[in-house]
Amino acid sequence: LYRLDNGRYPTTEQGLRALVRQPLSEPTPRRYPPGAYLSAKLIRDPWEGEFQYALPGAHNAHAFDLYSLGPDGLEGGESVNADIVNWDTGAID
Numbered sequence: 745l746y747r748l749d750n751g752r753y754p755t756t757e758q759g760l761r762a763l764v765r766q767p768l769s770e771p772t773p774r775r776y777p778p779g780a781y782l783s784a785k786l787i788r789d790p791w792e793g794e795f796q797y798a799l800p801g802a803h804n805a806h807a808f809d810l811y812s813l814g815p816d817g818l819e820g821g822e823s824v825n826a827d828i829v830n831w832d833t834g835a836i837d
Contacts, residue, residue: 749775753808756798760787789828791815803831 746763747753750773754762758769763781766773789795789812801809811829814821821827 746773746781749773749777753799754797760795760797763787789813791817793817801831803829 752771754760754767755769755771758767760782761767762773764784764787765780766776787795791812791814793813796811796813797808799808801807803809809829809831811827813819814825814827816825818825819827
């Protein structure tokens with residue numbers, strides 16, 4: 745919805761916080777809803793870590809990368825500690 749309303753995704757600097765509070769840094773959104781897009785609670789992963797966001801993404805050059813560091817809170821990891829990413833659409837082992 746942010747992109748539809750404003751013609752672009754938030755910048756990496758603005759991050760997912762742009763969905764919770766209107767960014768003041770450029771480019772400022774053209775249309776921002778009075779109640780924001782999300783509750784601050786929703787920009788945290790199930791383990792209470794912050795979701796990682798980058799635009800353009802290293803894996804999604806024409807969009808954004810969005811991922812969770814998983815339960816261990818560390819980059820990478822295997823099995824249950826693996827990062828959860830938006831660029832890997834393969835089946836979970």
